[in-house]
Amino acid sequence: MNENNPLRDVFDAIADPTRRQLIRLIAEAGEIPLHELTSQFQMGRTAVSKHLTILKEAGLVLDRKVGRETRYRLNAAPLREIQDWLAFYSQFWSANMLRLNQLLEEEEE
Incomplete structure (x- = not known):
């Protein structure tokens, strides 16, 4: 609780x-x-x-x-609390994947 x-x-x-x-x-x-x-x-x-x-x-x-x-x-x-918590991690992973893609593109050049 x-x-x-x-x-x-x-x-x-x-x-x-x-x-x-x-x-x-x-x-x-x-x-x-x-x-x-x-x-x-x-x-x-x-x-x-x-x-x-x-x-x-x-x-x-x-x-x-x-x-x-x-x-x-x-x-x-009350499910809004879960949605809000998941939204933070969704943004977290999106930002990290974007950075990873940028690094991979830089290495290819």
């Missing part, structure tokens, strides 16, 4: 492939009940719920009760 933020770290939340798959399923569905999510995995409802709890703690998933059913939807805003 991030010490400055009481919520779970978004990087920690997406580190697990099951949680990344949950995010994709929820995003594609718009809103989806727990039983439909559970049917997509070879694990029990409790295990899926634990993964969803981690995603909720990171702010990536919102839930609401509809009768006895819990439905989940994506809150993509």
Whole structure:
């Protein structure tokens, strides 16, 4: 967890492939009940719920009760932190590749 933020770290939340798959399923569905999510995995409802709890703690998933059913939807805003982090490294590699190309061209001359 991030010490400055009481919520779970978004990087920690997406580190697990099951949680990344949950995010994709929820995003594609718009809103989806727990039983439909559970049917997509070879694990029990409790295990899926634990993964969803981690995603909720990171702010990536919102839930609401509809009768006895819990439905989940994506809150993509926390993914901006990951996008920003990746953007820095994208620029880093682009700049380094440009420099490498320039060095190779200079050596050819």
